[in-house]
Amino acid sequence: MDHTYGDERIAEWLSENQYHPRSPKHGSAACMFFLDDLLHESERFQEAAKNGDIVYQEDYTVGSGESRWNTDLVVGPPEEPIQMEIENDRTIAEGEPEAVWLAIDAKSVMTEHGKARRNRQRDINSFADIMHRHHPGAVTGGLILVNIADRFRSPLRDEGDVTEHDRIKSLVEETVEIFRDIDRAKGKVSPNVDGVGVTVVDHTNLEDGRSTELVTEPPAPQSGDVVEYHEFLEIILETFEERWLTGETPDFESLSENVDLRSALDRQIVELAAVANEVGEGVQEDNLDETVLSRLRNELEETEAVVERIADENLYN
DNA sequence: TACAACTCCCCTGGTTAAGC
């Protein structure tokens, strides 16, 4: 049976649907197409899905407060045994995962590339960092949609205001390079992202009869490039299978004990500040809860423990 | 020195889903 991959399908989706920067629909569509590609490409992944060993969830939130992140797509073992029937062609059930084994976040750079690309690069790094704080073994991936159309109609701008991009090819080339340069985990359990896939499309968002095209010629990533869509798919699948389906699952507890001390300190300070803020509000409103105070004591103890470890490893050896 | 280009930080406000 013929299979159309996610990069082609998102171009088709844009042809049929207007792009709106404030809508999550394009990101959701890109992630679901990617999930279909995972099922198509890997028998092991498909087998695990059919056996009910893994489920997927869209718009999944990890963490709380400042370190919270809403992830477009996660895959993991089901919290409870699956009882639901699979109602569509997708041979994986939707359900609440007990843990996150795979997390994908979709981002797009459709116009104003110079500004948007830096923001989205920061988003991908933050996404991977936050995800690994809560699920150290999660395989993480960023799906980036980059527009190469020299004209783009943003629904956020006034009627008739069409953005013209004078040097769009070099802008896209630089944008792809930025995502190529992001540090990767390279199969290891690390705070870095495991893969970033860039899909380049030609989409004007104008009702001018022009259909949206998937761009495969440079500056779009070429075969063998780590950001090329199919390479990205392969990297994510390989890492996922090795970590969760075939290989020996890493001992995350021992890994977390050896986590980089600077990251541990940064994380602890953020947690401490968040609880301290809650305590402060309680004091101000004369409504202080004992459990919040208890959490503050715990965070202080944990911060002290990190400081002790830093002292032990950096002063006395 | 002046101007353009770029970077960074943060804000904006339309879309969407959930709750009532």
Next chain:
DNA sequence: GCTTAACCAGGGGAGTTGTA
């Protein structure tokens, strides 16, 4: 149907860097 809150990427603007 209305309200509310979260999400999201574009947009504004100040500061920095590059170059003629």
